[in-house]
Amino acid sequence: MSLLFFQRVLANPLRVGYVVPSSPFLTRQTAGRLDFSRPRVIVELGPGEGCHTRQIVKRMTPESRLILFELDSKFVGHLKKQFGNDNRVTVLQADALHLPETLQKLGYPRCDYIVSGLPFFLIDKDLKSRILARIAEAMDAETRLITYQVTTQLCDEDHLFELAGHEYCPLNIPPINVLTFRRSQTLTIAKV
DSSP: OOHHHHHHHHHOHHHHOOSSOOOHHHHHHHHTTSOOSSOOEEEEEOOTTSHHHHHHHHHOOTTOEEEEEEOOHHHHHHHHHHHTTOTTEEEEEOOGGGHHHHHHHTTOSOOSEEEEOOOTTTSOHHHHHHHHHHHHHHOOTTOEEEEEESSOGGGGOTTTEEEEEEEEEOSSSSOEEEEEEEEOTTOOOOOO
16 A cells, blocks of 8 residues: 555545545456447546556557546645646546546547446435436446446446446455446436
């Protein structure tokens, strides 16, 4: 565990959501869910110190783009140092609630993947509902949401998402679910 991660957990444990960074087993398993057979636009919500980001960047094609949404200014600075020389990566101090319009401002009408470790089990119910609605709004029929969660409670969000895949990673602290969702075919997007 890095000193930065430990400091950020102490400063805001509910926002970070996990007591240790993701294991290499989890980061490889999560990144392995993305298909890089062609250039992709990927969004990562809450990359923290960049464990998953590093695995994704290793696999990206030169034409792929990765947009990082991070609220914590210390993590943002750390991510900019790590990926500042990679023109495929954009680091934003931005909230997931602004995902659809931020993608539009960056010139991306859609993205292929949204990767998120946001700790939805800890987030206030109303805020969680708003974030999930904004994620669904940013998706089209081909977009996949890949999230790693302690619980499978997001499977209950069937008005927004349909489960497209579920794996379990026991080699992580805590052991964790890797869930892949597509946007519900019956979803009618209402602006939040």
